[in-house]
Amino acid sequence: MRAMRVHELSENIDVLRMDEVELPPPGPGEVRLKLRACSVNFPDILMVQGKYQFKPELPFSPGMEGAGTVASVGEGVTRLKPGDRVVAGLRVGGFAEEVNVPEAACRPIPGAMDFAEAAAYPxxxxxxxxxxxxxxxxxxxxxxxxxxxxxxxxxxxxxxxxxxxxxxxxxxxxxxxxxxxxxxxxxxxxxxxxxxxxxxxxxxxxxxxxxxxxxxxxxxxxxxxxxxxxxxxxxxxxxxxxxxxxxxxxxxxxxxxxxxxxxxxxYGRRDPEAGRANIEAVDRLAAEGRIKPYICARFPLERAVDAMRMLQERKAVGKVVIEM
The missing domain is CATH 3.40.50.720 (NAD(P)-binding Rossmann-like Domain)
Known part of the structure; x- marks a missing residue:
């Protein structure tokens, strides 16, 4: 599968390049997502530059939140099955066609949101x-x-x-x-x-x-x-x-x-119960159609750097999304 990855930290986000990557099978408690969309966030830029508090191991794909369908599941996964439409909190890995992610990090896409909207709201x-x-x-x-x-x-x-x-x-x-x-x-x-x-x-x-x-x-x-x-x-x-x-x-x-x-x-990591309640509250608002992200631009995966640059240069309004 294809993934836009960072091999060296740099002030210049042009260091991202497209790689062919072979993912291992999902491990226990994990699911493999076929990603359909990933939103672009300012911390993605900071991670490429080595300025964010979370510093992933090189090489890595940026992308903190994505949406797609479950392709396969690992041992012990009971809540999700292949074909389910989900949104996932990733921290990293979203600028790719597929990603393995803990089942606990995934939840159903609320309401009638499409994949881009689902990736853009959490x-x-x-x-x-x-x-x-x-x-x-x-x-x-x-x-x-x-x-x-x-x-x-x-x-x-x-x-x-x-x-x-x-x-x-x-x-x-x-x-x-x-x-x-x-x-x-x-x-x-x-x-x-x-x-x-x-x-x-x-x-x-x-x-x-x-x-x-x-x-x-x-x-x-x-x-x-x-x-x-x-x-x-x-x-x-x-x-x-x-x-x-x-x-x-x-x-x-x-x-x-x-x-x-x-x-x-x-906040959620330090108080998991409160964190779950907060996520449920936001998901309810999304399912009811009371919140809906404004997406100003959608880019294909190979133009991920252009998507990031749109944020970096303050040209975006609302959200920018990469679609696979």
């Missing part, structure tokens, strides 16, 4: 759910400020915030991209190019945002500290700007806000 919406429900405790009627709202995790947070009854202010540096965010339910959209602090205060009657969802970091974080409400929660999702910011601790003291880290996967 990580983004789980991150948004854990951030807003478990870590941010977003309440109906509160104001949610979503940075990086045109990206996959940002757009998911906009939709999740509306489902939770919040007033959503969404930011980006592109007016054109913000048109999509507005169409997906944001109450207000702001271009951050000229700053956003005063506009957020104006929209909230001077209070500031109750919850701020920040996958960007850098200057965006610095300015967020200046427009957060008393008892606000500033959620740290990531640092796509490239700069990890810091805050003087007198600011949370004076303004009474909390800085809260969000790692949705680690």
């Amino acid at each position: 990580a983004a919406y789980l991150t948004a759910y854990v951030a807003l429900v478990c870590r941010g405790h977003l309440q109906k009627g509160e104001t949610l400020l979503v940075h990086g709202s045109t990206g996959g995790v940002g757009l998911a947070a906009v939709e999740m915030g509306k489902l939770l009854g919040a007033t959503v202010i969404a930011t980006s540096a592109s007016d054109e991209k913000l048109k999509v965010v507005k169409a997906r339910g944001a109450d207000h959209v702001l271009n951050v190019t000229q700053g956003f602090r005063e506009k957020v205060k104006e929209l909230t009657g001077g209070r500031g945002a109750d919850v701020i969802y920040d996958p960007v970091g850098g200057d965006v974080f610095d300015e967020s500290v200046r427009c957060i409400a008393w008892n606000g929660r500033l959620l740290i999702i990531g640092f796509t700007s490239g700069r990890i910011p810091s805050v003087s601790v007198n600011m949370p003291l004076i303004k009474g806000f909390s800085v809260v880290g969000v790692r949705a996967g680690e």
Whole structure:
């Protein structure tokens, strides 16, 4: 089978190359998936560059989440059978035609989603759910400020915030991209190019945002500290700007806000019962059609680098998917 693999870590993602790989049979408790789609996530780029906290052994195929059909099953697999349509959390391995994965990492594709949609929703919406429900405790009627709202995790947070009854202010540096965010339910959209602090205060009657969802970091974080409400929660999702910011601790003291880290996967690994409940909640929303990822581009496997570059160059809106 074919797989796009990394043989050496590099700042330049062009190091990915197509290999012919022979997979061993699925081991005990494993299933072999014939992948039909894999979403592209920012950590895929960081892994190629050796900058992500999880560092897979070389050579490896990027790809954290995929969807496809079960091709065969290993000993002890009882829940799945060949032909089942499933979505799988992979961490790595998704940029390939087939992959062996633990049965426990697979679950049925919810509702009427196609393979691309199924591959695109789990990580983004789980991150948004854990951030807003478990870590941010977003309440109906509160104001949610979503940075990086045109990206996959940002757009998911906009939709999740509306489902939770919040007033959503969404930011980006592109007016054109913000048109999509507005169409997906944001109450207000702001271009951050000229700053956003005063506009957020104006929209909230001077209070500031109750919850701020920040996958960007850098200057965006610095300015967020200046427009957060008393008892606000500033959620740290990531640092796509490239700069990890810091805050003087007198600011949370004076303004009474909390800085809260969000790692949705680690949340589930440390508390498996809560992790399962979170996944079930997101899957229910997907099965009911209340969440549906926005896919802006689909690429064939041989153009995986182009798909990654679309994220790297900030050209994507929502999700980018590789289809086999």
